[in-house]
Amino acid sequence: MSIVSCPLYRPGEVTEAVRRAVDLLGGIGRFIPAGSQVMLKPNLLQGLPPERAVATHPEVIRAVALLLIQAGATVTLADSPGGGIRYTSGNLRHAYDAAGYARVAEELGFTLNFSPGYSVRSHPDGEVVKQFPLIDPVLGADTIVSVSKAKGHILTLLTGATKNLFGVIPGLEKPVFHARFPEPERFAGMLLDLHALLRPALHIVDAVVGMEGDGPTGGDPRQVGVILAGTNAVAVDYVLCRVLGMEPLDVPVIRAAVARGWLDEKGADIAVLGEPLEHVKVRNFKKPSTYRGEGKGIREKRFLRALYTLGRVYAMRPRTVRHRCTCCGKCAAICPAGAIRIERGGAVIDLSRCIRCYCCHEMCTDNAIMLEQGIAGKVMAKIIRA
Incomplete structure (x- = not known):
């Protein structure tokens, strides 16, 4: 340089x-x-x-x-x-x-x-x-x-x-x-x-x-x-x-x-x-x-903590589509926060621990994990668009 x-x-x-x-x-x-x-x-x-x-x-x-x-x-x-x-x-x-x-x-x-x-x-x-x-x-x-x-x-x-x-x-x-x-x-x-x-x-x-x-x-x-x-x-x-x-x-x-x-x-x-x-x-x-x-x-x-909080509210969150989930365990294995466990009905995601890295969504080959905004995030998105 x-x-x-x-x-x-x-x-x-x-x-x-x-x-x-x-x-x-x-x-x-x-x-x-x-x-x-x-x-x-x-x-x-x-x-x-x-x-x-x-x-x-x-x-x-x-x-x-x-x-x-x-x-x-x-x-x-x-x-x-x-x-x-x-x-x-x-x-x-x-x-x-x-x-x-x-x-x-x-x-x-x-x-x-x-x-x-x-x-x-x-x-x-x-x-x-x-x-x-x-x-x-x-x-x-x-x-x-x-x-x-x-x-x-x-x-x-x-x-x-x-x-x-x-x-x-x-x-x-x-x-x-x-x-x-x-x-x-x-x-x-x-x-x-x-x-x-x-x-x-x-x-x-x-x-x-x-x-x-x-x-x-x-x-x-x-x-x-x-x-x-x-x-x-x-x-x-x-x-x-x-x-x-x-x-x-x-x-x-x-x-x-x-x-x-x-x-x-x-x-x-x-x-x-x-x-x-x-x-x-x-x-x-x-x-x-x-x-x-x-x-x-x-x-x-403090304002950085507020920024993190608002970002988490606005961010997409993963959701399991139960009828597609084959319980293969790939999402649980890849999750760096340990926020996913596999049960008989499919993958269960603990959103309080989820860090929004979306590795589960990217890893799932069955298209069984979708990304969507929560209610508060959707309201925030409407306010932003307005």
């Missing part, structure tokens, strides 16, 4: 910094063949003005899009806003305008996605998740280029290259995933499964100005002064931690990647090109208030 100094968001300087960061890795042609359909994935979140340091800065988006267009790629910028925002055309339009992306797209001639469609893609090799709902531009692209924002995060400690891909989960499906995986370790495992499924070609991090404190939206802008680029999201985040003065193994997704053998715990397998780390490290970068200290993990807050 590479690090290039970029102290300000001056258009020419950002363009040169992004180009140099990618050239250090071998040039854009190494990752994006001419004629490719590329989905450009920013950190859009709520679509707030650039000075808030919440979304990827539009000058960085401009620089990356220009690089892709000059390489002969067709570019579509797409994301699904977070923070409980519905995935609709109107909300996308508002977010693109507020973040400054609509203006850049008009100037350069690339496409903004306004379609709220999404589909479910199977991921049989996933260790935590076997299927993901994904926004349509993901499914129509040859590859993804992720352009994230360097920020602290109250749930994951860091949001950078790896966490950015969570934005391809559509709208209010995100709280469902938070509810299914409330523990940081399992949420991290889910993120790794998502990366293994989609395999973005390139990760670029906007760390010209990052966010310290209680990100992803409630922190404060902090000058960092660099652009990072790499092909391995977790390796990029490992080095980003070093730049921000965080212990990488305190970040759940990095720790999970080390456990899977994706990364050496000391970062010995990461080659850093460009600026030496010692020259770009930030002093006294403020950590999120949920951070309990080195090696002590992340403290849960």
Whole structure:
């Protein structure tokens, strides 16, 4: 991966910094063949003005899009806003305008996605998740280029290259995933499964100005002064931690990647090109208030518990179709929460223990386990649609 100094968001300087960061890795042609359909994935979140340091800065988006267009790629910028925002055309339009992306797209001639469609893609090799709902531009692209924002995060400690891909989960499906995986370790495992499924070609991090404190939206802008680029999201985040003065193994997704053998715990397998780390490290970068200290993990807050609860209510739940169940026991064997037992009349699911991983539904070859919303979830869905 590479690090290039970029102290300000001056258009020419950002363009040169992004180009140099990618050239250090071998040039854009190494990752994006001419004629490719590329989905450009920013950190859009709520679509707030650039000075808030919440979304990827539009000058960085401009620089990356220009690089892709000059390489002969067709570019579509797409994301699904977070923070409980519905995935609709109107909300996308508002977010693109507020973040400054609509203006850049008009100037350069690339496409903004306004379609709220999404589909479910199977991921049989996933260790935590076997299927993901994904926004349509993901499914129509040859590859993804992720352009994230360097920020602290109250749930994951860091949001950078790896966490950015969570934005391809559509709208209010995100709280469902938070509810299914409330523990940081399992949420991290889910993120790794998502990366293994989609395999973005390139990760670029906007760390010209990052966010310290209680990100992803409630922190404060902090000058960092660099652009990072790499092909391995977790390796990029490992080095980003070093730049921000965080212990990488305190970040759940990095720790999970080390456990899977994706990364050496000391970062010995990461080659850093460009600026030496010692020259770009930030002093006294403020950590999120949920951070309990080195090696002590992340403290849960009340609103996160509320998010998990609402997500569980809204989420689909498994139900046994008794006349189809052959009592084969596959669902009970696969259930990681031990929430299923086999009785004479069929599989019995304890919803109080169910973690909504849906492994039972995916494993059943007799189509005997269906997914449906409970009464409260259906009411919530009607309210959301309204």
